[in-house]
Amino acid sequence: MRKRLRAVVLVLSCGLAATLAVAQSYPAKPIRLIIPFGAGGITDVAGRLVGQHLGEELKQQVVIDNRAGAGGAIAAQALAQAAPDGYTLLLGTVGTQVVNKMLYSKLAYDPATLTPVSLVSNSPYVLAVNGVDGVRDLQGLVAYAKAHPGALNFGSAGNGSSPHLGIELFKLASGTQIVHVPFKSGAEAVNAALSGQVQIVIDALPVILPHAKAGRLKLLAIADEQRNPAAPQLATTTEQKLPDFKIGSWNALVAPPGTPAAQVEVLNAALARAMARPALVARLAEMGIEPMQTGVPAYLAHAQRETVKWSRVIQAAGTKLD
Structure with missing residues (x-):
């Protein structure tokens, strides 16, 4: 019995020593960060900023790899097929992590198998109008839409995109037809x-705000619980009696299936330090981007809430992409 116990202790000790050795040597080369959209968008901007500071904390370069298409499915598939060694990461979105599995009957990757690292940031969405006479706030828009069912229309980045689902959420929360x-x-x-x-x-706020400042669009609300420092005068949807209408462009750091816990811990610690850097916090705040709580548990809880929320919206809208 004692011999067996010694053998178990020896195996566990060797395993722990190997894990520590891997963590101490990682990363030993540049890390590739896949962005699921093209250059210049809010996800790309956030990814490049965070990637730069994350690389400085890891003392390795973080190389950006834009893989646009299919609502992020192309990028997520590339991650799923990458080696689980911590040198390929994805800046996941609500699409890659939550929504795509609801929109596509056949998906080339399984979001549940991807290794979560941490939430990163969120850019709250704002709702703006043009050419809707007399509407000055969110409740005014609701009243107008109810008085003119089907008369208003809204533009989005395509079926199943976050802006599309965002307005479907607004319709569901307000009982309107748009x-x-x-x-x-x-x-x-x-x-x-x-x-x-x-x-x-x-x-996202950085996309709409310049046009609002130029007087070409009228901002009605920010779809969040708290006002944003980049537009402090803009009332929230919660303040305007639509608390269920909350949406933003959130991002999470995700690794390939089977990535060792040692690498995840190193990435998590480095990301937490990066997201606490005053220079990064200030730059994100200028664009209305909010840092999110880091760590795997926070990501899992957030993803679960988002799954419940968007499954209800997608079911009500009947949205499918195949």
């Missing part, structure tokens, strides 16, 4: 609102 007009990108949807082709658009 017509969806899909475009190929968020930029096209915003341009359609600017030209008056659609009356409503929602997107």
